[in-house]
Amino acid sequence: MKNYEKESLLKNFFVFFSLLEILLVLLFIELYHTEKRELRTTIFKTMQVCSYTLECPEFIFDFTPKSGVKLNELYSSSDLYAYFPVPQSEKYNIRIAYPAERFKKDLQTIRNDLWLKFIGATLLLMAISLFFTLYSLKPIREALKINDEFVKDILHDFNTPISSIVLNLRMYQDEYEPNIYFQRISKSVDTILLLQNNLKSFLHHSPMQNSTVDIAKLSEERIKFMQNLYPRITFVFQGEKRLLKSTNTDLLTRILDNILSNAAKYNRPDGKVTVTLKKSSLTVTDTGKGIANPQSVTKRYYKEQTRGVGLGLHIVQKLTDELNIGLNISSVPNRGTTVTLDLKHLKEERK
Numbered sequence: 001m002k003n004y005e006k007e008s009l010l011k012n013f014f015v016f017f018s019l020l021e022i023l024l025v026l027l028f029i030e031l032y033h034t035e036k037r038e039l040r041t042t043i044f045k046t047m048q049v050c051s052y053t054l055e056c057p058e059f060i061f062d063f064t065p066k067s068g069v070k071l072n073e074l075y076s077s078s079d080l081y082a083y084f085p086v087p088q089s090e091k092y093n094i095r096i097a098y099p100a101e102r103f104k105k106d107l108q109t110i111r112n113d114l115w116l117k118f119i120g121a122t123l124l125l126m127a128i129s130l131f132f133t134l135y136s137l138k139p140i141r142e143a144l145k146i147n148d149e150f151v152k153d154i155l156h157d158f159n160t161p162i163s164s165i166v167l168n169l170r171m172y173q174d175e176y177e178p179n180i181y182f183q184r185i186s187k188s189v190d191t192i193l194l195l196q197n198n199l200k201s202f203l204h205h206s207p208m209q210n211s212t213v214d215i216a217k218l219s220e221e222r223i224k225f226m227q228n229l230y231p232r233i234t235f236v237f238q239g240e241k242r243l244l245k246s247t248n249t250d251l252l253t254r255i256l257d258n259i260l261s262n263a264a265k266y267n268r269p270d271g272k273v274t275v276t277l278k279k280s281s282l283t284v285t286d287t288g289k290g291i292a293n294p295q296s297v298t299k300r301y302y303k304e305q306t307r308g309v310g311l312g313l314h315i316v317q318k319l320t321d322e323l324n325i326g327l328n329i330s331s332v333p334n335r336g337t338t339v340t341l342d343l344k345h346l347k348e349e350r351k
Contacts (some may be wrong), residue, residue, distance in 0.1 A: 008137060009133060031114060079097055162196070169186060211249055212246055266289050269287055271288055
């Protein structure tokens, strides 16, 4: 199950379960008060019987002078008690009390019983919520599966013509001097390969095989690659000249390529991209169009421009999560965007 499927499963399960659990809590609160009322009623009826027999050890009996109290009515203070008339007596009533400690124990017994039932009902609701969540997500998962399979088929079909183009370009380069047309075709092929790698990263979970990576060297390599694709954009690298971290080289390369590609693609003519590397962060700042909603750009298929398919920064978010790299995007429309990668959780290597 992919990350977005897990997220959807958890959110839907939480909604289903929360609603049912709230209803269950309200039901058990009402059930507790109902049983409490029934207990009081049972105690009072027993008092009525005991007022004739006087043989109920759980009650306390006392004779009190008649003083205008209401008879045959249950009172509650520390104890539960009631007054009943004494046959053939005009001066005294009989007071029957149920000790507060006994009443508390009875209530505690009711609560314990209800708690056990509540826990059992909660476990049942969890199972029901999980079932309904999986059932409701099934059509969506099937649709996404069909979509992924379609994209995989397209990627597979791309391999043959792309391989043919790359092979012929190499043969041409071996036999003839490269010219401007050759360079343009070569740049276009590099762009296609970049898009293909993005789609592969989007569809597949890359293996987490970490190695020691010089972040500075890798950044400069990707800047040179992008400089060939966007010759009118000025790329500047500054900061640490060497920074060794333990991470996945392929995934980090995909992250840098996407960020640098966006910084160049949506920049102004003859714009500038500045890459700053520090001990615990890597920042890419451009002088481009900016982003109106930086908090939304990592969402799948979200885009503010007509170009692209809205996957680049979504893939960046996905890959940074896998590598435990923090991602922060800030932007001012018409002034530029700053993307910061937080590298502090990557283990630093020393050689």
